[in-house]
Structures are given as structure tokens and as C-alpha cells.
Amino acid sequence: MSDTQQKASENVVVSKVGVAAGYVDDRLASANFTKRLLDKVFPDHWSFMLGEIALYSFIILLLSGTYLTLWFNPSMTEVIYNGSYLPLKGVKMSEAYSSALNISFDVRGGMLMRQIHHWAALFFVAAVTVHLLRVFFTGAFRKPRELNWLIGTGLLTLAILEGFAGYSLPDDLLSGTGLRIAQGIMQAIPVVGTYVAMFVFGGEFPGTDFIPRLYSVHILLIPGILLGLITVHLIMVFYQKHTQFAGPGRTESNVVGYRLYPVYMAKAGGFFFIVFGVTSLIAGLVTINPIWLYGPYTPSQITAGSQPDWYIGWLDGAVRLTPNIEWNILSHTISWNLLIPALIIPGIMFTLLGVYPWIEAWITGDKREHHILDRPRNAPTRTALGVMALSFYLILWIAGGNDIMATAFNLSINTVIWTLRIALFAVPPLAFVLTKRICLGLQRRDKEKLLHGYETGRVLRLPHGEFIEIHEPVSFEERAVLLSKVDVPVMEITSGEDEHGVRNPKGRKAKIQAKLSGWFYTDNVSAPSEQELAEADEHFAHQLGAHERTAIDSH
Amino acid sequence: MNEIELGSTDPVGARDGKDLVSGVPVLPLPAHTPRRADIDPVAAKRAERQVALMFASSIALLIAFTVAYIKVPNTSLVSIPVIGTVGTNHVLLGLTLGLALFLIGTGAIHWAKKLMPDVEVTQERHSLSSSAAERAEVVEIFNRGAAESGFGEHKLIRRTLLGALALLPIPLVVLLRDLGPMPNTRLRNTIWKKDVHLVTDATYQKIKASDIPIGGLINAVPENLLEIEESEGNLNQRGKASIILVRMDPAEILGQQGENWDYEGILAFSKICTHVGCPISLYQQRTHHLLCPCHQSTFDLANKGNVIFGPAARRMPQLAITVDAEGYLVARGDFKEPVGPSFWERG
Ligand code: HEM
Ligand code: FES
Numbered sequence: 022m023s024d025t026q027q028k029a030s031e032n033v034v035v036s037k038v039g040v041a042a043g044y045v046d047d048r049l050a051s052a053n054f055t056k057r058l059l060d061k062v063f064p065d066h067w068s069f070m071l072g073e074i075a076l077y078s079f080i081i082l083l084l085s086g087t088y089l090t091l092w093f094n095p096s097m098t099e100v101i102y103n104g105s106y107l108p109l110k111g112v113k114m115s116e117a118y119s120s121a122l123n124i125s126f127d128v129r130g131g132m133l134m135r136q137i138h139h140w141a142a143l144f145f146v147a148a149v150t151v152h153l154l155r156v157f158f159t160g161a162f163r164k165p166r167e168l169n170w171l172i173g174t175g176l177l178t179l180a181i182l183e184g185f186a187g188y189s190l191p192d193d194l195l196s197g198t199g200l201r202i203a204q205g206i207m208q209a210i211p212v213v214g215t216y217v218a219m220f221v222f223g224g225e226f227p228g229t230d231f232i233p234r235l236y237s238v239h240i241l242l243i244p245g246i247l248l249g250l251i252t253v254h255l256i257m258v259f260y261q262k263h264t265q266f267a268g269p270g271r272t273e274s275n276v277v278g279y280r281l282y283p284v285y286m287a288k289a290g291g292f293f294f295i296v297f298g299v300t301s302l303i304a305g306l307v308t309i310n311p312i313w314l315y316g317p318y319t320p321s322q323i324t325a326g327s328q329p330d331w332y333i334g335w336l337d338g339a340v341r342l343t344p345n346i347e348w349n350i351l352s353h354t355i356s357w358n359l360l361i362p363a364l365i366i367p368g369i370m371f372t373l374l375g376v377y378p379w380i381e382a383w384i385t386g387d388k389r390e391h392h393i394l395d396r397p398r399n400a401p402t403r404t405a406l407g408v409m410a411l412s413f414y415l416i417l418w419i420a421g422g423n424d425i426m427a428t429a430f431n432l433s434i435n436t437v438i439w440t441l442r443i444a445l446f447a448v449p450p451l452a453f454v455l456t457k458r459i460c461l462g463l464q465r466r467d468k469e470k471l472l473h474g475y476e477t478g479r480v481l482r483l484p485h486g487e488f489i490e491i492h493e494p495v496s497f498e499e500r501a502v503l504l505s506k507v508d509v510p511v512m513e514i515t516s517g518e519d520e521h522g523v524r525n526p527k528g529r530k531a532k533i534q535a536k537l538s539g540w541f542y543t544d545n546v547s548a549p550s551e552q553e554l555a556e557a558d559e560h561f562a563h564q565l566g567a568h569e570r571t572a573i574d575s576h
Numbered sequence: 577m578n579e580i581e582l583g584s585t586d587p588v589g590a591r592d593g594k595d596l597v598s599g600v601p602v603l604p605l606p607a608h609t610p611r612r613a614d615i616d617p618v619a620a621k622r623a624e625r626q627v628a629l630m631f632a633s634s635i636a637l638l639i640a641f642t643v644a645y646i647k648v649p650n651t652s653l654v655s656i657p658v659i660g661t662v663g664t665n666h667v668l669l670g671l672t673l674g675l676a677l678f679l680i681g682t683g684a685i686h687w688a689k690k691l692m693p694d695v696e697v698t699q700e701r702h703s704l705s706s707s708a709a710e711r712a713e714v715v716e717i718f719n720r721g722a723a724e725s726g727f728g729e730h731k732l733i734r735r736t737l738l739g740a741l742a743l744l745p746i747p748l749v750v751l752l753r754d755l756g757p758m759p760n761t762r763l764r765n766t767i768w769k770k771d772v773h774l775v776t777d778a779t780y781q782k783i784k785a786s787d788i789p790i791g792g793l794i795n796a797v798p799e800n801l802l803e804i805e806e807s808e809g810n811l812n813q814r815g816k817a818s819i820i821l822v823r824m825d826p827a828e829i830l831g832q833q834g835e836n837w838d839y840e841g842i843l844a845f846s847k848i849c850t851h852v853g854c855p856i857s858l859y860q861q862r863t864h865h866l867l868c869p870c871h872q873s874t875f876d877l878a879n880k881g882n883v884i885f886g887p888a889a890r891r892m893p894q895l896a897i898t899v900d901a902e903g904y905l906v907a908r909g910d911f912k913e914p915v916g917p918s919f920w921e922r923g
Contacts, residue, residue, distance in 0.1 A: 060699075061699075062697050062698070062699040097810070098809075099809075105650075105651060126650070127650070129645055129650050129665060129669075130645065130665075130666075130669050132663060132666045133666055133669045133670050133673070136666075136670070165704045198854060198870070201815075201852065201853045201854060202852045202853070202854065202870065204852075204853065205851070205852025205853040205916070205917035206852060208763075208917050208918070208919045208920075209852075209917065209918060209919070210920070211920055212920055213920075214919055214920050215759040215763065215919045215920055215921060216758075216759060218919075219756040219757060219758070219759050219762075220752065220755040220756040221755070221756070222756065223755060223756045224756050224757050224762070224810075224812065225762055225763070225812040225815065225816070226812065226815050226853070227810065227811055227812070227815060228810055228812060229809060229810045230755075230756075261704060262699075262701055267600075269602075269603040269604060269605050269606055270587040270602070270603070270604055270605025270606075270696070270698060271587070271602070272587055272588065272589030272590045272595045272596070272597070272602055273589055273595055273596070273597035273598055273701075274588060274589025274595075274596060274597060274700060274701050275587060275588040275589045275698050275699060275700055275701060276698070276699045276700075276701060277587075277605065277696050277697070277698050277699075278696060278697065279694075279696065279697065280697055283688070283692055284688050284692045284693065284694075287684045287685065287687060287688035287692060288684070288685055288688045288689075290684055291680070291681040291682065291683070291684030291685035291687075291688065292681060292685065293681065294677045294678065294680040294681030294684065295677075295678055295681030295682065295685070296681075297677045297681075298673075298674045298675065298676070298677030298678025298679070298680075298681055299674070299678065300674075301670055301673045301674030301677060302670060302671065302674030302675065302678065303674075304670055304674075305666065305667050305668075305669065305670010305671050305673075305674055306656075306659055306667065306670060306671075307659070308660075308662065319811060319814065320811055320814050320815035320818070320848075320853075320855060321777060321795065321797070321814050321815070321818035321847060321855050322855060322857075323854055323855050323856075323857055323869055323870070324869075325857065325858060325869040327869065337871075340852075340871055340887060341871045341872065341887060343887055344887070345873075345883060345886065345887050345888055345889040346889065347889035347890070347918060349923060352921075352923030353920055353921065353922075353923060354918045354919065354920055354921075354922045354923060355920075356889065356917075356918045358851070358887045358888075358889050359851075359852065359917075359918075389597070390597075390704065392701060393595075393598070423872065424869070424872055434872050434885070434886075435885060438872075497603065497606060500603065501602070501603040504600060504601040504602075504603070505600050505601075505602075506600065507598050507599075507600055548600070554601075
């Protein structure tokens with residue numbers, strides 16, 4: 022193509038886009054918005070892809086789930102199975118189970134879609150959880166992003182519920198067992214529990230109403246709310262602009278990265294296909310939830326050693342660890358053995374999770390906006406609290422497999438349960454102390470590196486015979502990161518009495534707050550002063566000189 | 577290092593090498609170093625070919641997907657090491673679709689990384705809060721509206737409106753009434769009655785006492801279950817009436833829930849765990865322990881079905897049994913306490 026020809030064809034493309042854009046703009050005045058949208062800069066970091074994985078898994082769930090609805094029949098009416106899976110031919114089962122078998126064995130590609138759907142659900146909750154951890158440990162939830170954190174907590178809750186609902190639909194022996202447990206827990210709610218269970222199940226367990234009801238919850242209600250909340254979540258990220266890690270050229274008042282169009286779009290769009298592709302590959306190769314092996318649900322049968330999907334494990338573990346306390350007061354029953362693990366503990370955990378940004382802001386008295394992310398080590402108390410919570414969660418999760426552990430390590434269930442009960446209270450505080458120490462150690466090392474460089478491992482003999490190890494200054498990028506550590510002043514402790522010696526309640530609150538703030542910050546290693554930095558620079562320059570001299574000497 | 581002198585080129589939001597907000601030192605953005613594809617047309621051409629190859633492979637795989645869909649029967653199986661025996665059609669669809677999608681993804685990212693600009697762009701953040709004047713204006717508008725509507729003055733209007741709104745949830749709750757029946761005594765009764773035969777689960781055979789050996793275990797249901805299941809169209813009764821029968825040496829029975837509720841060492845217990853209702857399946861005949869696979873509650877059948885371990889708080893209800901004239905096992909009545917998980921009114 023000649024130059025002029027190419028120019029001409031480019032012009033045609035441009036003007037076509039121009040005409041289309043003009044048409045829309047005449048009706049919506051969209052040019053300004055589109056311009057800002059396409060030009061928007063997004064910072065790059067691998068950990069920012071975690072939220073993306075969650076988003077893409079959600080889209081995969083919508084696509085594969087819609088496909089499944091074309092054949093799935095959410096009915097508990099009994100039928101005799103007559104499909105191509107021979108071992109179950111002639112067996113009585115619900116239409117739900119029979120249609121799930123049909124999708125697996127008689128619809129071409131149906132098995133693949135079922136597997137993609139299930140794997141995507143596992144990845145979805147996993148990505149949401151790890152995304153939450155990255156937001157937590159980097160302090161991305163601080164002002165002005167607290168509201169998005171709250172929405173995120175809602176998303177996590179809904180994601181878990183949605184997964185459980187989906188798991189329960191096919192009416193196989195495993196999913197029915199999960200529902201039986203859920204129903205038993207509903208029944209344990211004081212005062213209204215019996216009614217709740219009766220109304221939700223349309224009578225006694227299992228009844229014939231529940232799966233059709235659950236179906237509309239699973240394919241309409243929860244996904245609808247999720248979709249709405251995810252939209253708001255992303256609009257907020259967009260509107261408030263993404264946070265960024267410290268580095269050269271990064272400040273609290275700017276964003277450094279690539280434009281949405283074309284680079285970020287190509288990368289993010291490409292990444293969507295990678296997530297979808299990997300999910301499909303795994304779905305094609307690794308079987309998950311082989312419902313045909315479990316058989317149809319009946320309330321008088323069970324398979325031993327059955328496990329729920331991973332994100333329910335911690336609840337199951339909590340139920341297993343709680344001692345069998347039940348009260349009987351005036352011929353009414355309070356089942357603490359279920360209320361504590363299934364309602365009270367999750368209630369406390371999710372409430373603390375949701376309000377954490379406000380708790381921390383209150384403790385630290387920090388009212389400023391934050392757009393540069395914390396390195397976890399530079400917020401040791403927060404990091405330690407996070408690891409503490411995480412260890413609590415993990416022990417509950419492990420407890421969900423206590424029978425598997427007992428068999429695997431040839432221990433009695435009793436030993437395993439008591440070990441885990443003790444660990445549940447002993448490990449989190451230990452994790453707190455240990456994490457905080459590690460963080461402070463890392464802070465000290467950072468300061469050391471900034472002032473004395475890093476050890477190169479090269480040893481040098483000075484002219485007078487002394488051996489020294491050469492320290493090199495850290496790289497430019499690393500220096501920018503190390504220098505970004507903010508020294509936070511601990512709040513002044515104001516006395517709890519006013520000048521006339523009268524105790525004032527506000528002062529008392531301030532005192533508690535100041536104490537907590539001290540607890541949050543005091544151990545931090547202070548950032549090097551300007552003078553220290555200048556001396557360090559001079560030292561390096563000097564060492565460089567000595568280094569060169571010795572090099573000459575040894576010739 | 578320090579090729580670029582501190583403070584020489586302050587990025588947006590910094591002055592004299594210091595962040596204007598946090599005060600920490602900020603180093604300037606280093607000059608962009610061009611990639612090979614930026615300066616070497618051969619490298620650029622190679623990158624272009626690599627991207628196109630990925631997209632082209634994806635096209636081929638999508639065609640292969642369609643061929644596999646049409647040609648490979650849904651019933652054929654293939655055995656793959658490590659993975660095991662799986663449907664051929666399923667694996668081929670998964671592999672071709674997965675790889676096709678994956679290659680579109682890697683192609684796009686390779687394109688972005690090698691050929692699209694990689695110069696980092698700096699954009700300014702704008703304050704997220706409005707000016708004091710704007711805020712004041714909003715408050716003013718709000719107050720004006722409130723004054724115009726007279727919401728504050730017309731107490732009667734305000735109170736009746738709030739009252740009506742407060743009651744609005746009533747229809748929402750009332751409308752849910754028909755979701756299910758009232759509990760009544762549903763959770764207290766099962767279909768066991770005097771003289772109802774115990775039959776084996778699944779095959780519905782009457783059970784002769786003399787056929788059960790010591791140490792034996794049988795899953796059983798009431799004889800009338802099938803009929804009731806058919807007329808009710810659900811599995812509700814099965815969820816309450818299922819039992820297990822065990823036989824032990826009468827000398828080993830330490831206690832029962834009622835005087836002589838066994839028949840010559842044959843004991844009948846509910847199969848539904850008193851914790852949250854899993855059907856119990858694991859019985860250790862040496863210890864007479866019954867273990868629930870859901871959360872490992874353990875019950876001692878030789879001693880009144882008491883809980884000896886685990887999160888269940890209540891013993892396993894026992895069913896009193898005897899035999900009919902021909903020696904077949906029958907119930908002597910319903911359970912004397914509710915079976916299955918606890919509930920508020922249970923007492
Ligand atoms: C359905 C689940 C979720 C989806 C699809 C989702 C998606 C995303 C995406 C794509 C981003 C931008 C990229 C990133 O920073 O990773 C983001 C940012 C964010 N998310 Fe989520 N997220 C979900 C759940 C959560 C949860 C559970 C939390 C915390 C409780 C949370 C809190 C945040 C916050 C505070 C930001 C802003 C981060 C920043 O600007 O640095 N999100 N989310
Ligand atoms: S249901 Fe039996 S132990 Fe929980």
C-alpha cells in the first residue's frame with residue numbers, strides 16, 4: 022500500500038468512528054465522559070489482578086450458568102432415571118438430579134459446562150478472598166475507600182451463599198446432606214427457628230418445595246444483587262482512581278501507569294481470556310463434583326468422609342469444634358452447640374471484617390486520604406491483626422477435615438479435636454506476636470539497607486590487611502520504595518480531666534484512643550532523617566573511592 | 577544510581593523531592609528505556625508474527641472444537657494417565673476450547689507488551705471532596721426543600737406518614753405466610769405405631785428376630801412408609817422414621833431408655849443424628865458405638881444411646897420393639913421423644 026493510500030484508509034476509519042461517536046454524543050453528550058474513560062490511567066501490579074480474576078470468574082459463572090439453565094429442571098418430583106449413565110438406570114430420583122445427569126451425559130458439551138461452572142465457582146470465592154487479603158494488607162481500604170470495602174464484605178458473603186446454593190441444587194446425596202445440615206441449623210434459631218425451617222422448606226425436611234425455591238435464589242436473586250454490587254464496586258474504583266504502590270514518580274496526588282485504551286484494555290481483556298481458558302482446561306481435565314458417583318439424595322443415606330466445597334470448610338470446622346452445650350429453660354431449647362459456630366462466630370467475624378476500616382481509623386485518629394499503598398511491614402500491627410484473623414480462620418478450616426486428619430495420621434478424633442480447640446485460642450495470639458516481630462525486623466533491615474547499602478557478598482582486603490564486605494547502595498527503584506515509609510506520630514495522651522480537675526468523659530475516650538494509637542504505632546522503626554541519608558550518600562561515595570584504590574593496589 | 581538528581585524533575589504532587597501530602601521523599605520517574613521492538617524493526621516484525629500465530633492457532637482450535645463436537649460420540653471413553661477414564665468428547669472439547677481462549681488471551685497481552693506504547697503516564701488525582709461552598713449549598717437546598725414541604729411544621733402529616741411507612745413491611749411478612757405449614761406437632765411424631773412391622777430399607781422385607789446374629793446391624797423403616805411416601809409425594813417421613821437395628825448379647829446392655837424396650841438383645845434406635853440430622857451409618861460392634869459421619873458425634877448404644885463424644889447434645893432416641901405371632905419384629909408404639917435435631921419448643 023502506498024503512503025497516500027494508507028492515509029486515505031486511515032481517514033475513512035477515523036471518520037467512521039467520528040460519525041458513530043457524533044451520533045451518540047448528539048444524544049448523550051458522551052464525548053467528555055468517553056474521553057476521560059479512554060484516557061484513564063491504571064497502575065500496574067500483579068496483585069491488582071486478583072480483583073480482576075474475581076470479576077472474570079463471575080462473568081464465566083454467568084455464561085456457563087445460563088447454558089446450564091437450558092436443560093436443568095429444578096423439581097423434586099420423583100422420576101425413574103432412563104438416561105445413558107448405565108449404573109443409575111431404573112433408579113428413582115428427583116427430576117433435578119436426573120436432569121443434572123442428563124446435562125452430564127446426554128448433552129454434548131454439557132459435562133464441560135458443568136465442570137467449568139463448578140471450577141469457576143471455586144475460583145471465584147478464592148479470588149475474592151485473596152483480593153480481600155491484598156486490600157487488607159496494603160491498607161487499600163483506608164479513606165476514601167472504606168465504602169468499597171464494605172461493599173466488598175457484602176460481595177464475599179453473597180459469593181459464599183451463592184456457591185452453597187448452587188452446590189445444593191443437583192439433589193445428589195452430597196448436596197442433600199449439606200441442605201439437611203443447613204435445615205438443622207435453621208431449626209436451632211431461638212424462638213422462630215422451627216417456623217423459619219417450616220416456611221423455608223414448605224414443611225418438614227426435605228419436602229418438595231425447596232429446590233425450586235433455591236433455584237430462583239441461585240439464578241436470579243443473588244446473582245442480580247452481586248451484579249449490582251459489583252457494578253457499584255467497579256464504578257467506585259474507577260471514580261476514586263486505583264491506589265498505587267510507592268515507587269519513582271509516585272505520589273499521593275498522582276497515578277502512574279498505562280492508559281485504559283489501548284494498553285490496559287488489551288492486557289485486561291487478554292487476561293479475561295486467559296482466566297476463561299485456564300478454567301476450561303482444568304474443567305476438561307480434572308473432574309470436580311462427580312454427582313453421578315454419589316447417587317440421588319435420600320434422607321436415610323450418607324457417604325462417609327464427605328466434604329463440602331472449600332469455602333464452607335471453616336463453618337463446618339466451627340460446628341465440629343464446638344462442645345455439645347445445650348440449655349433447656351422452661352421447656353425451651355437453646356442449642357449453643359449450633360448457635361455459636363453457625364451464627365455467632367460467623368456474625369462476629371463478618372461484622373469485624375466489615376467495620377475494620379472504621380476501627381483502625383478510630384484507633385489511629387487518621388483522617389487523611391491514602392492513595393499510596395502501605396507495604397505490610399510498615400503497618401506491623403495491622404499486618405499482625407490480619408495474620409491473627411487468618412490463622413483463626415485456617416484452624417477452623419482445618420477442623421472441617423478433622424476425620425480425614427485422624428485417619429491420615431492415625432490419631433483418635435478426640436485428640437485431633439482437642440488439639441484444634443486449644444490451637445484455636447493459642448495460635449492466633451502467637452501469630453500476632455510473631456508477625457509483628459517479623460515486620461519490625463524487616464523495617465530495621467530496610468533502614469539498614471537505605472543507610473548502609475546491601476551486602477554484595479564480595480569481600481575485599483584493604484591495604485592494611487583488614488577484610489571488609491562491599492556494601493552497594495540499593496537500586497534506584499528500591500530506594501524510591503524504601504524512602505516512602507511514612508513516620509506516623511503517635512497521638513498525644515490528653516489527660517482524662519479538664520483543667521478544673523473534673524473528669525470529662527470525652528477526655529477519657531480520647532485517652533483510650535491515644536493508648537490504642539500508641540499500641541498501634543510505638544514500636545515502628547523511624548524513617549532515617551535527612552542528615553542520616555546525606556551521611557550515607559557521602560559514605561558510599563567515599564567507599565567507592567577506597568574500592569577503586571584497592572583495585573589499583575592489587576594490580 | 578542517582579543519575580537523576582533529586583528534586584530536578586518533581587512528579588505531580590511533589591515539590592523539592594518531597595510528597596506534598598505525606599512529606600516522604602519522592603524520586604523522579606526515570607527516563608523511558610525503549611524496548612527492542614521499539615528500535616529494531618526486525619524484532620517488531622517478529623513480535624507481530626508471534627501475536628498473529630497465537631490468534632491463528634486459536635482459529636484452528638475453534639474449528640477443531642466444532643469437529644470434535646460433531647464427530648466424537650458422547651459415549652466414547654478414553655483413559656488418560658493420572659487423570660483416569662473420562663469422556664473423549666468432554667476432554668477434547670475442554671482442551672480445544674481452553675487452549676483457543678488461552679491463546680486469544682496470551683496474544684492480546686503479548687501484543688500489548690511488545691508493540692503498544694510502554695511509556696508510563698502520570699495523571700493527577702483530584703480531591704474527592706467538594707468545596708466548602710458547594711457543601712453549604714447542598715445543605716441549604718436541603719433545608720429549603722424541607723421548609724417548603726413543611727415537613728417540620730405539619731406534625732400530624734409527619735407522624736401519620738411515618739406510621740404508615742413503619743407498617744409497610746406488614747404485607748411483606750404476611751404475604752410469606754403460605755410458604756409453609758405451622759409446625760404443630762410435626763417434629764414430635766413419626767409414622768411408627770403399635771404393631772407396625774419393621775422392614776428392611778430399600779427392599780421392604782419383614783425382619784425375623786431370629787435372622788439377626790449377635791453383632792449384626794440392619795437399616796430399617798416402618799412397613800407403611802412406601803405407601804405414605806407415595807400418597808404424600810415426599811421423603812419427609814423417611815427423614816424421621818429411619819432406624820437402625822443392632823443385636824448384642826443382652827448381658828452387654830448397660831441400660832435402655834425404657835424397661836425391656838429391646839427384644840432379646842435386639843435394639844432399635846433412630847438413624848437420624850440428634851445434632852443436625854445426618855443419617856448415621858458407622859457402627860462399631862465391639863464397642864457398640866455409633867458414629868455420625870457429619871461431625872463425629874458418637875453414641876453408646878449399649879447404654880441408652882447416650883452421647884459419649886462430639887457436638888450432639890442429645891442421646892439417640894430408642895424405639896421399643898417386640899415380635900408378632902410369627903416372630904417378625906414390630907414396633908410397640910412411636911418414639912417417646914422427638915427424633916432428629918433440637919428445636920426451640922422441644923424442651
Ligand atoms: C465479587 C467479588 C469482587 C469483585 C468482582 C471485585 C473486583 C474488584 C476489582 C476488579 C478491583 C480493581 C482491581 C484490584 O484492586 O484488584 C477491586 C478493587 C477493590 N476491592 Fe474488590 N472485588 C470483589 C470483592 C471485594 C471484597 C470481598 C473486598 C473487601 C472486603 C473488596 C475491596 C476492594 C477495595 C477496597 C478495592 C479498591 C482497591 C484499590 O483501589 O487499591 N473487594 N475489586
Ligand atoms: S449431624 Fe451428626 S454429628 Fe452433626
